[in-house]
Structure formats: C-alpha cells, structure tokens
Amino acid sequence: MSRIQKERDRLLSTTARYVGLTATATTLLCLSIPGAMPLPLYLASVVLLAGLAYGQLRLASLHPGIWVVTIVAAGVALVLIQMLPAVPLNPAALSAVGMLAGGAVASTSIVLVTTPRRVAGLVVSFVITFSAVAAALVMTSSRTVEPLALTLAGWCALTITGVWLSRTVPRTLKRITTMSRAYRVERHASETEARRRQGARLLHDTVLATLTLLAHSGVGVSVSALTEQAAEDAALLRQLRLGFDPDPTASGEYKLKPVEESTLGNTLESVKQRFKRMGLEVNWHGTGQVLLPSEVLDSFLLALAECLENVRRHSGVSEAHVTITDDETTVRAMVTDSGKGFDVASIEEGRLGFTESIVARLRDVGGNARLFSSPGSGTTVVLEVPK
Numbered sequence: 001m002s003r004i005q006k007e008r009d010r011l012l013s014t015t016a017r018y019v020g021l022t023a024t025a026t027t028l029l030c031l032s033i034p035g036a037m038p039l040p041l042y043l044a045s046v047v048l049l050a051g052l053a054y055g056q057l058r059l060a061s062l063h064p065g066i067w068v069v070t071i072v073a074a075g076v077a078l079v080l081i082q083m084l085p086a087v088p089l090n091p092a093a094l095s096a097v098g099m100l101a102g103g104a105v106a107s108t109s110i111v112l113v114t115t116p117r118r119v120a121g122l123v124v125s126f127v128i129t130f131s132a133v134a135a136a137l138v139m140t141s142s143r144t145v146e147p148l149a150l151t152l153a154g155w156c157a158l159t160i161t162g163v164w165l166s167r168t169v170p171r172t173l174k175r176i177t178t179m180s181r182a183y184r185v186e187r188h189a190s191e192t193e194a195r196r197r198q199g200a201r202l203l204h205d206t207v208l209a210t211l212t213l214l215a216h217s218g219v220g221v222s223v224s225a226l227t228e229q230a231a232e233d234a235a236l237l238r239q240l241r242l243g244f245d246p247d248p249t250a251s252g253e254y255k256l257k258p259v260e261e262s263t264l265g266n267t268l269e270s271v272k273q274r275f276k277r278m279g280l281e282v283n284w285h286g287t288g289q290v291l292l293p294s295e296v297l298d299s300f301l302l303a304l305a306e307c308l309e310n311v312r313r314h315s316g317v318s319e320a321h322v323t324i325t326d327d328e329t330t331v332r333a334m335v336t337d338s339g340k341g342f343d344v345a346s347i348e349e350g351r352l353g354f355t356e357s358i359v360a361r362l363r364d365v366g367g368n369a370r371l372f373s374s375p376g377s378g379t380t381v382v383l384e385v386p387k
Contacts, residue, residue: 003173004169004170004174004177005170006175007161007169007173007342008114008165008166008170008173009111009114010060010161010171011012011165011169012110012113012114012165012166013059013060013064013110013111014060014109014371015110015161015162015165015361016056016059016107016108016111016158016162017056017057017059017060017107017112019107019158020052020053020056020059020103020107020108021053021056021057021105022103022105022315023099023100023102023103023104023106023107023297024049024052024053024056024100024103024104026099027049027078027096027099027100027103027104028046028049030092030093030095030096030099030334031045031046031049031092031093031096033092035090035092035093036090036093036096037081037082037085037093038085041081041084041085041140044081045078045081048074048077048081049076049078051070051074051344052070052071052074052075052078052104054070054076055067055068055071056071056104056107057069059071059111059137063242064111065118065121068108068111068112068121068125071104071105071107071108072105072108072125072128072129074099075100075104075105075129075132076102076105076128076129076132079097079100079101079129079132079133079136080132080135080136081135081137082097082140083136083140084098084137088140088141088142088143089136089137089140089142094142094144094146095358096149097133097136097147098133098146098149098150098151099145099150100231101129101130101132101133101147101150101154101156102147102150102151102152102153102155103154105129106126106129106151106154106158107127107158108125109122109125109126109155109158109159109162110158110159110161110162110165111162112125112162113159113163113166114166118299122159126155129151129153129155130148130152130155133147133148133151134148140226143276146191156335192193197356210226210229210230210233222278222279224277225277225278228277229278244274268284268301268322271301271304271305271308272284273332275308275309275312275320278312279312279313279318280308280312280318280319280320281318281319282308282319282320282321282322283319283320283321283322284322284324285321285322285323285324286323286324286325291387292331292385292387295365296365296366296367296385296386296387299361299362299364299365299367299385300331300333300362300365300367300383300385302357302361303357303358303361303362303369303383304322304333304335304383306357306358307335307358307381307383308320308322308335310354311335311337311339311379313362314339314342315337315340315341315378315379316338316339316340317339319337319338320335320336320337321334321335321336321337322334322335323336326387328387329386329387330384330385330386331384331385331386332382332383332384333382333383334380334381334382334383335380335381335382335383336378336379336380336381337378337379338378339378339379340375340376340378341373341374341377341378341379342373342374342375342378342379343373343374343375343376344371344372344373344374354371358381362383362384362385365385365386366385367383367384367385367386368383369381369382369383369384370382
C-alpha cells in the first residue's frame, strides 16, 4: 500500500471514528431520558453502546472489517431491543433509533467506499440496518417514518462524504508531492548555479589572474612573485582535484583552512605584501581589528583583493589607498587610486571581474559595493558588509 493510500485510509477512519462517537454519545443521551425505556433494557443498551464505541475507536486498525461488523451488529441489536417492550416507541426512543442507525452505524460507510469489496459490505450493512429499523417500527406499531428517513439520510450523506474524501485526499497529496519534487529540483538547480558562480570566481581570482600576467609577459611583476603565485594556483588546483573544498582567505591566496585561523589585521598585511611583490604599494588606514563571521570575512577580503588587482592592472599607477571603517552594524573598505579612471557606464553588465568577484560576492552575504570613477580622476570603490 502506497503512502498516499495509507494517508487516505487514516483520514477516512479518523473521520468515521469522530462521527460515530458523536452519534453514539447522542444516542446514549436520548436513551437516558427518564421513561425512554425500562431500566433492565437501558442497562443492556448501555453495554451494547460501549461495545459499539469500542468498535468505532478501533476502526483505524489494520483490519477494520472486523470492527465494522462489530459496529453493525451492536447497532442492530440496540435497534431490536426497542421492540421488547411491545409498545409504541416514545419520542426519545424514536430519536435514539434514528441517531443510532443514521449516525453511529452509518459512520462505517465512510471507510467502506475505497474498494469494490468494501462497497459490497457497505450495501449489506445498510440493508441490514434499514431492515432492523423498519422491523422495530412495525413490531412496536409506531406510525412515524422519522427513524427510517434519518437512517436513509445518514447513510447517503456519510457515504458521499467518504467518496469525496477518498478522491480528494489522493489528488491533494499527489499535488503536494509534485510541488515538493519541483522545489527539490529548483533548490538543486540553485545550488548548482551557486557552485558554478563560486567556481567562476575562484577561477577568475586565481588561474585567470596568473594567465593574464603571463599573457602580458609579467610586465611590472618580478619573476619570483609570478612563480610564487603560479605555484599557489597549482597547489590549489591539485587539492581541488583530490576532493577538498576551498576556503579562501584572500584573492589569489586560497587555502584549504578556515579564515578564523588568522586575524583580519594579519590577513590585510598578507594581502599588502602580496601586492607589493607585484609592484602595487597599498597604504592601509583605519583598524584591522574587526570581528566578522567567517563567511562574511571571506567575501569581504576576496572583494577587497579583487579591487586591488583591478587597480594594479588597469589604473596605470603603482599606489592604492585602503581605508577600513566600521560602526555598530557595518564594516566598510574604501579603495581609492589616482589613476586614469574610466566611464562607469562603459562597464559591461555581465563582466565577471566586477559583477561576480565583487558585487555578487558581497550581496551573497548581505553586503554591497559602490563604484565611483571618471576618466582622468581616479577610481573609488566602497565595499560594505554587515557585522
């Protein structure tokens, strides 16, 4: 049995149980009205009602057929007990018979609509119950048809309820399953795209940067600095091929270790020394003792180093200034140079260097990047990340 079928049967049995127990309690109240029936018959009725209620409680078991038979047998016996005084039924007894046959016993119809075999049991149970009510009315010479009407209405209404639930629940569960599957596919696609973007950033900040230097014959960079950077890139790629996950501490200096192993001040100093080896003098201003979550610090340092790499490659000057400031909620880095500058509007929207390595990287951790530049007036980039 599939999970959907199990959920359907569980809902049907729970609904039948609550409807049946409510009708059983109402029947007991009707029979408890003084004068409704003699005391010995009342006590016998209470015992049968207890058995009927127990059967209703057990409808959710693995073998509900046994308890359906128990409910119908107890209900029919209660109806037939009404004939024993051989006098016309009073209003309380009539109400009890109608509620018993059309509610307490009819509640079994909710669970008897799922298979042809159960539907056959539903028809047999209805015929037996309806016949018992008719016989009780005839034997007691009661001239009202109210119990018969209640019996017929109760069985019809509860059968329709069972059919509606048995068809609606599977459709609903299938839709939920489909939506869950679509969500998992979408999440997988998002994770794949995030990994692709991370890989693109990693490639851009390491191997492509080194290849760019080689393409320009290493102009402005010493042979030892170029050799060292290429060796770091090769080590990183070798570790990635072995299955390690990169946890970068600075652009061009990816390490397979947590960034918490060094303070921000020390990391900034290592970035400064790296760019100094490649011919760019970096002047730091402000404090380096700023506490940030690991993933935020990663993105902040990577974006900062990428800004300096852009200064080194495109500004035409050999000096940059980095000012670190912070307040209660935000850490900022302002990277400025007095180089040739450029027209901000000329930046292509899909350009990887700025869009991915700086802007998108900061936005992933709730930060932002702003760029200010004009031809001949240098460039300023403001990086912001939350604490």
